[in-house]
Amino acid sequence: MSAVRRIVRRPAVAPVGDWPAHWPDLLRRVHAARGSDARAALPRLADLLPPSGLRGIDAAVGLLREAIAADAHILVVGDFDCDGATACAVGVRGLRLLGARRVSHAVPNRIVHGYGLTPGLVEELAALRPDLVLTVDHGIACHAGIAAAKARGWQVLVTDHHLPGPTLPPADAIVNPNQPGCGFGSKALAGVGVVFYLLLALRAALGLKVDLTVLLDLVAVGTVADLVPLDANNRALVGAGLRRLRAGQGCAGLRALIEVAGRRAEALTTADIGFAIGPRINAAGRLEDMGIGIECLLTDDAAHARRLAEALHAINEERRALQAEMQDVAEARLDGIDAAHAACLFDPDWHPGVVGLVASKVKERLHRPALAFAPAEPDSDLLRGSARSIPGFHVRDALALVDARHPGLIARFGGHAMAAGLSLPREAFPAFRDAFVQVAREWLTPELLTEELHSDGALRADELRLSTAVALRDGGHWGQGYPEPLFDGVFDVRDFRVLKERHLKLELELDGLRCNAIQFNGWDGAAPAARLRLAYRLVPDDWRGGEAVQLVVVHREPA
Template identity: 30%
Template sequence: MQKRWVEKPQQHSEQVRNLSNSLNINSVLASLLVKRGIHSYQDAENFFCPDLARLYDPFLMRDMDKAVSRIISAFEKGEKILVYGDYDVDGTTAVTLVFSFLNELAPTYIDYYIPDRYDEGYGVSKKGIDHACSNSCSLIIALDCGIKANELVEYSNHKGIDFIIADHHTPGAVLPAAYAVLDPKRTDCNYPFSELSGCGIGFKLVHGLAIKLGLPLERIYRYLDLLAVSIAADMVPIIDENRILSFHGLKKLNSDPCPGLRALIDLRSGKTELSSTDLVFHIGPRINAAGRIKHAKAAVELLISTDPYRASELSKEIDIHNIERKTFDTQITEEALSMITENPEMKRRKTTVVFQPEWHKGVIGIVASRLIEKFYRPTIVLTQSNGLITGSARSVFGFDLYTALSQCSELFEQFGGHKYAAGLTMKADNVAALQERFEQVVAATIPDVLLTPELMIDEELCLADIDGKFFRILNRFSPFGQENELPVFLSRNVRVAESPRVVGKNHLKICVSQGGSAVYDGIGFGLSHLGSLVTRGSSIDICYTLEENNWRGVRRIQLNIKDIRLAEELVSST
């Protein structure tokens, strides 16, 4: 698929020059820092050395004092507490974190509950509240869900069960009538950072409890490995508090992870240090697989385990679920692609809405993402579950999916989510209407330019400037993720030093140099179709990220190629 190359605007040259001089670093690295809002030596120190002491006071969050007081009151009165969370990575890590902390303080009074994806659906359920009632729980702490569960919170109140909602999703016009609602996206909340993960909100809750109970903060820092997984998997911005939490969480993951995460890490091939990317592509999908294929309580059971042998056995079971998930994912994606390619009308549209009642509910979100990789446009994948149609929606960069779905809300029984991802339920009679209405809304509001994938270029870089120092400093920009992405560089008029090779199924292996630079190996994953542009001696422009290739103990800097153009093609278009 053709990409749009977009270069980020250059920053004030004087600011870049001053920062380059004060830090004694390459001007390209200084420009990258300025683009991240870093203008001084002190800013750079805070960025490169994230400090847990700079975490915000949890009591700045609206209702935190009420939530903490209610939990302490429950301890004092011997009330039973149910820790309730969603079935995805963010929800299960949040439940694990809060349950583990509370269980240390009152082990006989804490239980947890994860709803069944297929029987109960997303978020707070009537069945979950009834479970709390039948087990004599008088307080429910809802994590990563609940911010729109107004009717169910009322139902819980009538049963005499208080609710503490600890969510990070966008609230509706009216908040649920819970005892306390922790959500920095509340319009009346002045907490300094609104982009915590659901697990992050749970962490702030135990942070508040630790302060109120006079406990050393090391008691909560032991859970930072869980938090790092949630931040990476839920794709929240890696800035501000999330950067601090992710940085220290990754350190714990690489030094002393909990037994459950250790067991998942041991499933990986290779012994390299974990990065945020590993959490997104290796750890997160396995945790998610438990809820996609069977029940997500298996993920919590793994993550709360203190027995390494038991954790190892559970991780192997979850890995089997992940293999099953991949099979469903591949099969359904192929079926959905066929639906589109064989239907001329669907191919012409600016949206994709596909429905098959037999598709596996647990993977339709993944399938939606796969379809966007092929047909770059807002996408909804629908299946049938418990008499209703369930859907997962995904968006393209720059388009607010949640707002578009809001304009179709009369067709839904329930919907919720973010700018780029959402879930919904609806009656079967409304499927055709959704296909038409969603197309109308998107076609009327999306600029055509957003229907071509954008390759955002951070900086132009000469290959001769890439050396050990440059690479070491660049690595200190990690952890990478949303709003702190691994920088993409552009190098123009690069010479192909050797004939390219196709490796694997469709990956392009090239060797390039520029001027008097060293020759660098490059790998373009999925770019074999560009091989015709890359003949020995040809001059090309390349976009790439930098990575370390460790082959048989030999470490070398490698270019991870994102796109290639003939050099004269870019020159002629400017």
């Protein structure tokens, strides 16, 4: 079974505003089709929403001011994904910049502690004797862990962006744009964005002139890697961070990661962050200890950063091999289950740190909500699962409905519309699978189950050139909710070959112009039709260099 896709062209929208003179009309039309005028296309830091709009920000700032004045020990507790790691680094670096002298950090181990500030992690952290615990990218669902920390006499400040449950945890202060009663204009802040906003408010309260833009490289990486929607506020943050990275002004760890990933800093894109930088940071939390990733982001020693980046690269290679094995099992399983509305998979030999990636790949193949489960640790009776969803199906709300209909079936869950995590007893898996599929059957319509590829229209043969590809690459901060330009057109196939038994390399012709294209994982065992309609992205061909461009094919169908 494969996803049903159709190409839908975006409505033409006339560009409005005073656009940069060097921008081609095509780029202006692309931004206009996404609802942006000239100012919103590339928003500036001056356009950022003020921190005062965040509920709980004053109480949070008060806690930190008192802690800094008292020379208290502030413990920043991160999370084991890229957003959590960058948020932890931003918290530690930022607090030190603003005068805190006793700042340390910790991060849970996925296998040992599970997600977030748990009672077990609190017990382990007791030896550090913190006065104030600052959670970043988690905490809104950590009721028991926060209660355990409070019982030890610690203050707890939660910064998070995930959706809360019916009740809020007993923290001293909570900053989360998605908590009830928060009127902040952007609900799309990543965890790293929330802690950066807290630092902005703290700086203002302290009356300091400290330059916090030095942290925006980390904010950009965490925001892009977490796949939060890139609304105008997030694009302002990401754009400023990208400018620092392209100028070689990123922290030593990110500069080293760019090098080991084989990317060029001066041409770095959000896609490079999403597909090369973020995964290398994430790999540490998936297979080993995210402490390696956080240390890489905190060190200012270039040589040490390089060693840590190489270690992260090696872990990522191990992760890729493990994921490939798990993906093969998942693909085989799909042939034997009913995945008409959702896919829910479990294997006792899978690794809990990689199930999210498996679920994501299954979701992409089927265009269905997908969940993958593994034992929380070898031979454990507790399963950890990750869910990935499609537009129109709010997966956390779906889990909440399953929980309401079947109390006690799910041990714990949390997340947002497009991704969620959960745990449940092994013996509960069949019942959970049936209950979740039932919700999917009720909620999903044929329209939602058809993947729409939103195209910016056709490109002429004379537009398939390097200047166009570079303008599209550098002329916007593309990502979740503000998608990279996608085009469609009909091409004649002059030749093709298969690369690494998976990828389809094409030589195409359009109105007498020959051009190269590649469809990753596009080989299905059958020769492509002589004439194809393609949905594609136009990119510089870094392999060939010079003036060469390449079409990266997202979808093909006979013309």
